[in-house]
Amino acid sequence: xxxxxxxxxxxxxxxxxxxxxxxxxxxxxxxxxxxxxxxxxxxxxxxxxxxxxxxxxxxxxxxxxxxxxxxxxxxxxxxxxxxxxxxxxxxxxxxxxxxxxxxxxxxxxxxxxxxxxxxxxxxxxxxxxxxxxxxxxxxxxxxxxxxxxxxxxxxxxxxxxxxxxxxxxxxxxxxxxxxxxxxxxxxxxxxxxxxxxxxxxxxxxxxxxxxxxxxxxxxxxxxxxxxxxxxxxxxxxxxxxxxxxxxxxxxxxxxxxxxxxxxxxxxxxxxxxxx
Amino acid sequence: xxxxxxxxxxxxxxxxxxxxxxxxxxxxxxxxxxxxxxxxxxxxxxxxxxxxxxxxxxxxxxxxxxxxxxxxxxxxxxxxxxxxxxxxxxxxxxxxxxxxxxxxxxxxxxxxxxxxxxxxxxxxxxxxxxxxxxxxxxxxxxxxxxxxxxxxxxxxxxxxxxxxxxxxxxxxxxxxxxxxxxxxxxxxxxxxxxxxxxxxxxxxxxxxxxxxxxxxxxxxxxxxxxxxxxxxxxxxxxxxxxxxxxxxxxxxxxxxxxxxx
Amino acid sequence: xxxxxxxxxxxxxxxxxxxxxxxxxxxxxxxxxxxxxxxxxxxxxxxxxxxxxxxxxxxxxxxxxxxxxxxxxxxxxxxxxxxxxxxxxxxxxxxxxxxxxxxxxxxxxxxxxxxxxxxxxxxxxxxxxxxxxxxxxxxxxxxxxxxxxxxxxxxxxxxxxxxxxxxxxxxxxxxxxxxxxxxxxxxxxxxxxxxxxxxxxxxxxxxxxxxxxxxxxxxxxxxxxxxxxxxxxxxxxxxxxxxxxxxxxxxxxxxxxxxxxxxx
Numbered sequence: 001x002x003x004x005x006x007x008x009x010x011x012x013x014x015x016x017x018x019x020x021x022x023x024x025x026x027x028x029x030x031x032x033x034x035x036x037x038x039x040x041x042x043x044x045x046x047x048x049x050x051x052x053x054x055x056x057x058x059x060x061x062x063x064x065x066x067x068x069x070x071x072x073x074x075x076x077x078x079x080x081x082x083x084x085x086x087x088x089x090x091x092x093x094x095x096x097x098x099x100x101x102x103x104x105x106x107x108x109x110x111x112x113x114x115x116x117x118x119x120x121x122x123x124x125x126x127x128x129x130x131x132x133x134x135x136x137x138x139x140x141x142x143x144x145x146x147x148x149x150x151x152x153x154x155x156x157x158x159x160x161x162x163x164x165x166x167x168x169x170x171x172x173x174x175x176x177x178x179x180x181x182x183x184x185x186x187x188x189x190x191x192x193x194x195x196x197x198x199x200x201x202x203x204x205x206x207x208x209x210x211x212x213x214x215x216x217x218x219x220x221x222x223x224x225x226x227x228x229x230x231x232x233x234x235x236x237x238x239x240x241x242x243x244x245x246x247x248x249x250x251x252x253x254x255x256x257x258x259x260x261x262x263x264x265x266x267x268x269x270x271x272x273x274x275x
Numbered sequence: 276x277x278x279x280x281x282x283x284x285x286x287x288x289x290x291x292x293x294x295x296x297x298x299x300x301x302x303x304x305x306x307x308x309x310x311x312x313x314x315x316x317x318x319x320x321x322x323x324x325x326x327x328x329x330x331x332x333x334x335x336x337x338x339x340x341x342x343x344x345x346x347x348x349x350x351x352x353x354x355x356x357x358x359x360x361x362x363x364x365x366x367x368x369x370x371x372x373x374x375x376x377x378x379x380x381x382x383x384x385x386x387x388x389x390x391x392x393x394x395x396x397x398x399x400x401x402x403x404x405x406x407x408x409x410x411x412x413x414x415x416x417x418x419x420x421x422x423x424x425x426x427x428x429x430x431x432x433x434x435x436x437x438x439x440x441x442x443x444x445x446x447x448x449x450x451x452x453x454x455x456x457x458x459x460x461x462x463x464x465x466x467x468x469x470x471x472x473x474x475x476x477x478x479x480x481x482x483x484x485x486x487x488x489x490x491x492x493x494x495x496x497x498x499x500x501x502x503x504x505x506x507x508x509x510x511x512x513x514x515x516x517x518x519x520x521x522x523x524x525x526x527x528x529x530x531x532x533x534x535x536x
Numbered sequence: 537x538x539x540x541x542x543x544x545x546x547x548x549x550x551x552x553x554x555x556x557x558x559x560x561x562x563x564x565x566x567x568x569x570x571x572x573x574x575x576x577x578x579x580x581x582x583x584x585x586x587x588x589x590x591x592x593x594x595x596x597x598x599x600x601x602x603x604x605x606x607x608x609x610x611x612x613x614x615x616x617x618x619x620x621x622x623x624x625x626x627x628x629x630x631x632x633x634x635x636x637x638x639x640x641x642x643x644x645x646x647x648x649x650x651x652x653x654x655x656x657x658x659x660x661x662x663x664x665x666x667x668x669x670x671x672x673x674x675x676x677x678x679x680x681x682x683x684x685x686x687x688x689x690x691x692x693x694x695x696x697x698x699x700x701x702x703x704x705x706x707x708x709x710x711x712x713x714x715x716x717x718x719x720x721x722x723x724x725x726x727x728x729x730x731x732x733x734x735x736x737x738x739x740x741x742x743x744x745x746x747x748x749x750x751x752x753x754x755x756x757x758x759x760x761x762x763x764x765x766x767x768x769x770x771x772x773x774x775x776x777x778x779x780x781x782x783x784x785x786x787x788x789x790x791x792x793x794x795x796x797x798x799x800x
Contacts, residue, residue, distance in 0.1 A: 082567060253654070
């Protein structure tokens with residue numbers, strides 16, 4: 001039973017051309033990113049960096065410094081909390097505009113207003129803008145208006161997270177079960193009441209859960225924004241890094257990791273209590 | 276005197292859930308022997324093969340495979356030992372999206388250095404080798420196809436081709452022809468037997484179909500409830516012995532094509 | 537429904553809500569931040585004046601070229617970093633999935649968690665210290681962070697993958713690495729690729745801002761222009777960032793829809 005025997009792999013040509021294309025893209029990419037492995041091992045850089053790293057052990061545990069760190073941590077937490085609070089203030093009306101007419105039409109016959117559709121479109125555009133610009137860019141800009149300090153951070157979070165919350169709120173409301181709301185409508189309540197008392201309560205847990213998750217992200221973002229002058233733990237770390245003080249940086253890093261764990265724990269507790 | 280392929284001394288094996296699979300097995304085989312293991316489902320055939328393959332460790336007793344105790348040697352030595360043991364699984368353990376040629380080449384991974392295995396993924400380092408193995412099993416035209424395009428029987432044959440390519444000193448087969456029709460079953464068993472004989476390798480197959488076992492294998496071992504019921508040349512296996520062996524199965528002796536209960 | 541238990545249930549909710557509101561108010565007090573102060577005439581006019589300085593954006597050819605090279609550099613940073621991270625994660629997936637024993641798994645997972653927990657920007661500051669200003673620092677920083685993320689995802693994918701194929705190869709004498717490449721990789725490779733592409737998308741976003749600490753890309757240009765009070769140039773860069781992020785988002789959505797289509 002002899003058949004034509006393949007001697008070469010028929011897939012070889014495809015693989016070869018893929019490899020060539022990959023190399024053709026890879027080389028300029030490496031140039032653009034100025035990927036110079038040898039810079040890692042350049043003696044002057046290496047010396048400074050290793051000295052810096054060595055200072056990490058032991059971390060700075062002096063009482064005066066720890067007090068500073070504590071103050072910065074509380075400032076970071078306050079920034080995140082205030083920021084999320086303002087974000088919610090923004091997101092609730094924004095999200096409602098987006099979702100209101102849609103949800104109303106899901107509950108019962110829609111009035112089909114052009115105005116509603118236009119406002120929904122505008123609100124969506126606004127949200128895209130707010131979300132598209134990273135919060136740290138907002139922070140950088142706001143620092144120039146309001147000066148160094150946590151205010152810029154709070155507003156940056158409020159703006160970007162407001163957009164994010166609005167989008168997710170509208171999505172949650174749009175996919176929520178409309179049965180209770182429709183039942184209320186049939187009992188004769190107005191559309192607004194059907195929305196508030198029929199649709200909203202069912203979605204409230206998901207809404208709260210997402211908001212608290214965003215608060216956790218806000219804590220992390222607050223630290224990062226400190227590097228552009230928005231106060232908190234980040235600004236402290238930036239200062240310590242600029243002075244090449246490894247032991248201080250090490251302490252702050254540890255505190256940061258603990259803070260992230262703490263925020264995770266708090267959010268877990270709150271979500272459980274609200275369930 | 277011929278070399279000993281494997282030997283069991285007072286070997287018992289229990290699963291981790293406590294169920295006893297094999298009781299007090301004493302047996303040995305020499306190089307070049309071909310043995311068929313038969314018995315009803317749950318009699319311990321698969322555990323027996325897995326003990327030889329060093330996939331399972333005996334609960335009591337000792338085993339030697341190719342003159343070494345697989346549980347008393349270093350990891351590197353165990354790897355080398357295993358590259359000399361070829362195990363044909365009942366369900367070919369081949370990733371669906373892999374091509375047939377790569378699946379067959381994988382048989383020699385134990386004998387290849389790392390760089391060669393890496394290279395082979397990009398371009399197969401040996402095409403004629405797998406090709407001839409597949410040709411023996413009438414599957415050469417599927418050399419570059421993906422394994423998920425094959426039928427169950429074809430996939431099983433790819434698993435056999437892999438072991439043929441591995442060219443081990445000890446062949447083990449766990450129900451290697453369960454998904455094949457009678458013609459292909461004969462072809463496959465014949466293929467394995469020829470290959471084993473040509474290199475003086477020991478060949479042990481567990482089979483569900485008694486007729487295949489009696490037709491092709493000179494030595495038959497019957498397992499019943501985890502113990503060796505008989506160990507005889509094929510010519511001495513009588514109908515009544517077989518009936519006693521398969522007492523649990525509903526009166527009929529399993530033949531090729533009958534469903535596995 | 538028991539009225540008493542319903543009231544008790546609500547009480548827990550209510551207390552939690554009250555506590556949260558109190559904490560929110562406390563935050564504002566601690567920061568001496570009065571949100572209403574933002575809406576005073578003075579504050580609003582300050583903001584309006586500042587915003588006006590951003591218009592019109594600088595659309596001169598020379599500056600657009602600069603921004604274009606910034607976009608390319610941002611893309612290069614993110615792509616290279618994701619590629620590096622994916623390759624390293626491929627290696628780390630084995631110990632992370634437990635192929636080398638329990639202690640190796642614990643150590644690897646801890647190490648990956650650490651890489652993940654430190655924010656990309658902090659890594660960028662550290663890398664700038666190690667290799668100097670520029671996109672190389674950004675690439676390394678993103679690569680380190682992404683290794684933490686992808687390493688964990690790859691490890692979990694490998695761990696959840698049915699082990700029969702790998703085990704069979706191990707029984708034929710293959711080493712851990714060989715058994716992984718021939719047994720597991722063909723099955724998980726498309727999932728790993730999908731994770732990597734998703735991560736690349738997020739890394740493009742990240743790469744735009746790492747420049748704030750000197751790690752190259754559009755961020756470095758933005759920081760530079762803002763510090764020179766060139767608001768019009770800055771606004772061009774911000775628009776470029778938006779276009780980049782939204783463009784990538786649209787392309788990936790389209791690709792995802794095509795992929796779904798071809799699978800279905």
